[in-house]
Amino acid sequence: MPTDTDSDIPSTADARPRHIAVIMDGNGRWANKRHMPRAAGHKAGVNATRRIVENSARYGIEALTIFAFSSENWQRPEKEVSSLMSLFVSTIAAEVKKLHKKNVRVQFIGDRTRFSDKLQASINESEALTAANTGLKLNIAANYGGRWDIVHACRNILESVQGGELSADEIDESLFSRYLSLQDMPEPDLLIRTGGEQRISNFLIWQLAYAELYFTDALWPDFADNDFQAALDWYAGRQRRFGKTGQQLAQENTASTPGRQVSS
Numbered sequence: 001m002p003t004d005t006d007s008d009i010p011s012t013a014d015a016r017p018r019h020i021a022v023i024m025d026g027n028g029r030w031a032n033k034r035h036m037p038r039a040a041g042h043k044a045g046v047n048a049t050r051r052i053v054e055n056s057a058r059y060g061i062e063a064l065t066i067f068a069f070s071s072e073n074w075q076r077p078e079k080e081v082s083s084l085m086s087l088f089v090s091t092i093a094a095e096v097k098k099l100h101k102k103n104v105r106v107q108f109i110g111d112r113t114r115f116s117d118k119l120q121a122s123i124n125e126s127e128a129l130t131a132a133n134t135g136l137k138l139n140i141a142a143n144y145g146g147r148w149d150i151v152h153a154c155r156n157i158l159e160s161v162q163g164g165e166l167s168a169d170e171i172d173e174s175l176f177s178r179y180l181s182l183q184d185m186p187e188p189d190l191l192i193r194t195g196g197e198q199r200i201s202n203f204l205i206w207q208l209a210y211a212e213l214y215f216t217d218a219l220w221p222d223f224a225d226n227d228f229q230a231a232l233d234w235y236a237g238r239q240r241r242f243g244k245t246g247q248q249l250a251q252e253n254t255a256s257t258p259g260r261q262v263s264s
Ligand code: FPP
Pocket: 024, 025, 026, 027, 028, 029, 030, 042, 045, 046, 049, 066, 067, 068, 069, 070, 073, 087, 088, 091, 092, 140, 195
């Protein structure tokens, strides 16, 4: 795990998110502005994706979950969908060894069965290659939808009940969470959405219940190191209440860390 020893990294370790989720929006508009095909925007988006992965690893973020392709994206023009699929195959092939060297664990969430055999094979290989890595957990949401995730969890819970491994009265929020994608990691603390829209767009709708939501007008291919830093700085100034009052949190915080006040 990277340390805080780099002098250019501010010492906000306890105000840093453990898990960041990202909606990488604005590739199409980035391309349109340049009179380029939308596919060129997605290609440029890969560079921004590489940057945020590197920055997350460098800052010691535990998990990064990126929305690469939603269940609804199949409705885009066929040409765009097929160019995105080719981009996924070529990007995984080009990046996975580098990610492995950086100790990144790659996992895909979503229904992969609709992808081509070639893409499914490259997804499976990238997961297998990096499975034992202990650094950044990179989760790529592909053919993912938050509602799909919840329905999928319900089906699996039902199977467990029908199989006699689980009784209905054991079902509570904590058990339910363990049937969802990302069950083995902390819930996202921070959601970043680029591209100026302020929506969740059926991303991790259960898991984002308490996330801080950061929206920026920057288009995804333009999302640079300083934009990432700005999101972290903004997060560091948030007071996360989880339903409690600010006063309760301040008291708890002073009790556990003498001399430290909760920021507002
Ligand atoms: C949304 O922008 C972006 C996408 C649907 C694709 C994002 C995918 C990448 C950046 C590639 C990442 C690759 C891997 C392997 C993880 P948009 O097209 O909706 O933009 P618009 O709102 O301007 O039209």
